Amino acid sequence: MKMRLPSEFLYxxxxxxxxxxxxxxxxxxxxxxxxxxxxxxxxxxxAAGETPIGNRSLAIVIKDYEQEACFILMLWALAIMGLKASRTRSEAHMLNxxxxxxxxxTSILPRDAREQSRSLEALPEEEQDYLLPRALANALSRFTTTASIPAVSDAVREQCDIEADRLDSELSMVRYISWAIPxxxxxxxxxxxxDALGQAYKAVEGDISGVTVSLGVAFNSTFVALVLSIIIMFALHQLQLSQERLVLNTQRYIDRHLLRHLSVPRG
Structure with a gap:
């Protein structure tokens, strides 16, 4: 976790x-x-008095500096979400x-919990930082110290809630970009x-070319920005959906593979 933040920042x-x-x-x-x-x-x-032939091309629509900035921010947001999606996919594969x-x-007693955690400690360091191994290790540790199944269940739920909040907070930059583009x-x-108002006197004289070009800048920039914002928000919601599924499936995995095997000796 400590090494991931600087690496993500550099990325x-x-x-x-x-x-x-x-x-x-x-x-x-x-x-x-x-x-x-x-x-x-x-x-x-x-200028020759002819009617311009052809429709406005894509190059004309996106040629201005505002559209260029929007495309830069869109690619940046997609790159950030791509990194998050790759990690989420890797963590989801661990559920298999x-x-x-x-x-x-087989039942696991509190004194046996430490033995079960050895397989988690044998995982590569990168995989130990995934949600599922951390939640399992936390659950086994809590069971060892408390010998209480409800306490273990609460620990798992708390771990998953913290992870959900962390994943949500790490998308704050993408949300800012989706706001900045429009x-x-x-x-x-x-x-x-x-610019169009500044050239209004030319329109009065009969030359409306400058006004139309300026109005094209006005409407094209908004059009492109809104389209790119829609693309980013769609990708963002798909990423959030996969992350929420990861957290819920992790809780279900622990319930199925660990909690139902826990047992506390009576007396």
């Missing part, structure tokens, strides 16, 4: 740098040159393993409308 930093480099390279090398050439053709057609071998019909889109809207 997020490098993921952000990678997103900036890739998206900016795509904009500089492909998107903006393509959009500028199409806009130049349309401007020439308008028999971490503690308790034959059917905000950046609205910034583009304000900028575009401001």
């Amino acid at each position: 997020q930093v490098f993921a952000l740098l990678f997103a900036v480099i890739v998206v900016h390279a795509a904009y500089v090398g492909v998107i903006r040159p393509s959009a500028d050439s199409q806009l130049a053709i349309q401007a020439a057609q308008q 393993r028999e971490l503690i071998a308790i034959p059917e019909g 905000s950046i889109g609205f910034i583009g809207t304000v900028r575009g409308i401001g």
Whole structure:
């Protein structure tokens, strides 16, 4: 756990740098040159008194700086969620393993709990940090010290609740990004409308090209930002669903493989 936080921080930093480099390279090398050439053709057609041919292409819709920032943030959020999803998948696969071998019909007494935890201690260090081994080790330790099955059940529930809260808090950056992307889109809207109002005198004189371009910036930035936000929120909810299933399945695993085998001697 102590080593994971710095490694995750470095991963997020490098993921952000990678997103900036890739998206900016795509904009500089492909998107903006393509959009500028199409806009130049349309401007020439308008200057010649012709009706511009062709619809607005994707390059024109996403060419502005606000859309570039939104794509960078989207890739960053997807990279963060990809790391979380990979770990969740690895932890979910552990639920298919028999971490503690308790034959059917066998009861575990408090003095036997320490012996059962040896198989957990033999796991690789990375796997020992997963939820299931930690919850099992905590349950066996609590049973050894308290000799109380309800106390063990409470310990498992508490461990899973803490893990659920931790998983939820680690997604705070993704939630911030999902909020920031529409905000950046609205910034583009304000900028575009401001530019359009600044060129209103040209529209009065009969030249509406500048106004239409500025309004295009306004509406395109909001459109792109909202679409990307929908994509991020869908991925976020799928990740949260898998994490919630992991916590619930962990509780069910411990109930089935450990709690029903516990026994406290009478007297």
